[in-house]
Amino acid sequence: MTIKEQYVAAKQAYANWGIDVDAALETLKKVPISIHCWQGDDIGGFEVNKSELSGGIDITGNYPGKATTPEELRMDLEKALSLIPGKHRVNLHAIYAETNGEAVERDQLEPKHFENWLNWAKENGLGLDFNPTLFSHEKAADGLTLSHPNEEIREFWINHCIASRKIGEYFGRELGNPCLTNIWIPDGYKDIPSDRLTPRKRLKESLDRIFTAEVDETCNWDAVESKVFGIGSESYVVGSHEFYLGYALKNNKICLVDTGHYHPTETVSNKISSMLLYSDKLALHVSRPVRWDSDHVVILDDELREIALEIVRNDALNQVIIGLDFFDASINRVAAWTIGTRNMIKALLYALLVPNDHLKELQEKGDFTERLALMEEFKTYPFGAIWDYYCEKMNVPVKERWLTLVKEYEHDVLAKR
Structure with missing residues (x-):
């Protein structure tokens, strides 16, 4: 047949x-899927003064062929997109700025440093999403950023996040398609803290400062992302799910849930219906945790199907912003994008056929x-x-x-x- x-x-x-x-x-x-650019180069980015990975983020594997330039990364993305049905989005981190060899600090980034990405998105009919990069930097070396006790360090990261929201606004305005700008920070402690409240107060104050800067909300959508623990923050994470859920609801921001950022017995699929009762929009980073937030390539497993079912059966395809977040350097990176994204779309199709x-x-x-x-x-x-x-x-x-x-x-x- x-x-x-x-x-x-x-x-x-x-x-x-x-x-x-x-x-x-x-x-x-x-239904667009926001495909993360960082699978293609192992979250390396293109900063002139590149730092080692930090913030509880780790890459394993040394499969040949990773992208080492913006042009290579865009070429690889185009190849993956040609194998994936539908029109989608690309999710960028601030470290993917193109500064023509000039060392530009993150708090000084401007829309012009992402002009090539914007033009490429226009040529390919893609939307763009964005993330400030609050890791892999000397000012995040001790695992603290927006909650840091040092005011100067907090100020640096506040300004970086403000700059990132302006870049998101630029993307949304130029593409006629809102950009989701998502804030995730690695802040936390390896061992048991003696004070959980004070760092959270500082984080709240930092976020308040960041969101005081005016951007056009029709062009940029703000999101905040939680985590339960990480490498180097096993005992305490400042930006917990409860913290960000409360902050998002009180301040009319989008709460982003990453499928790898919870206790191994928790499922994101079970959170979706509850969160949608109180939020107009919800954002996802779909990954596959294996015993910890290890960001394996998404497979068509029970939880992925259940996530899709919760979105579809609750008529929430226009409320849930679906993005991906995995990075595997042990396999072909273009194949990783293709496998993961096709599986996300398969799960949605499965849910539509129930x-x-x-x-x-x-x-x-x-x-x-x-x-x-x-x-x-x-x-x-x-x-x-x-x-x-x-x-x-x-x-x-x-x-x-x-x-x-x-x-x-x-x-x-x-x-x-």
């Missing part, structure tokens, strides 16, 4: 449950037998045939054919770096 014939047969199976597959594919086309309304009705009636039976049966419905057709329709490789193209790219481009 051809891909189209398999699609028609699969489509009928879903139609028997009142699921409009064509409509689901049209919906899926409109009879969510009927399952809700069963729960309300107390028919837990049929609810469980159908939830299990739909796991083996012909979802793959729908996905293959979607890829073909969107002019990207079907099944594993993309891997051949990545291997060719590795031979022709990556291996020569």
Whole structure:
């Protein structure tokens, strides 16, 4: 059977449950995923005075071919995007500024240092998101930034975050598409703190200063991101989930949840519905933690499907901003982007092809037998045939054919770096 014939047969199976597959594919086309640039160069960035990775961030592996220039990174992103169905976004960190060989401190960054990224995004029809980089810097060497007891250090990072919001505003204005500017800090202590409150007071005061600087909120959306622990902050993190959730709700900011930033027994999927009751928007960084925040490439596992189901079944595709955040230097980096992003899209398609309304009705009636039976049966419905057709329709490789193209790219481009 051809891909189209398999699609028609699969489509009928879903139609028997009142699921409009064509409509689901049209919906899926409109969902952008924010793809993180830092998978392509192991979070190296292009600063003139580059620092070693710090802030609890670690990269393992030395697979050949990583990008070493902005041009190489954009070329690699273009290759990955050509293998991923749909139109998406690219997420940048401040360390990816292009300063023409001039050493520009982070608190002095301006929109002009990202003009090449903006022009590239325009040429490729992409949105851009942004992050101030509060790690891998001498002023973050002791693991403290916006909560630092030293006022001069706090001032430096406050100004960096303000500059970053201005850059996000620039992206949003020029692209006609709001930029999500997300603040994450590594602040915390390795051992048990004697005072948890004072650092949090300083963080709150720093954030208040940052958000006092006016930017056009139609161009820039502010987000804050929490963490439960990190390397070097095993005992205490200043910016906890409770801290940022409270701050976001009180100050009308977006709370960003990273799937690797919680206790191993916590699931982000379970947080989504609660948070949406109180927030107009929610942002995600989807990663795959393995025993800790290890940022493995996203796979189509139970939690990824559950995240997608929570978004779709609650009609929240326009409320949840989906971004990715993983970095694996042990495999081909273009393949990592492709695998992770295609899996995120697959999970959303899976969720769109579940009879969510009927399952809700069963729960309300107390028919837990049929609810469980159908939830299990739909796991083996012909979802793959729908996905293959979607890829073909969107002019990207079907099944594993993309891997051949990545291997060719590795031979022709990556291996020569």
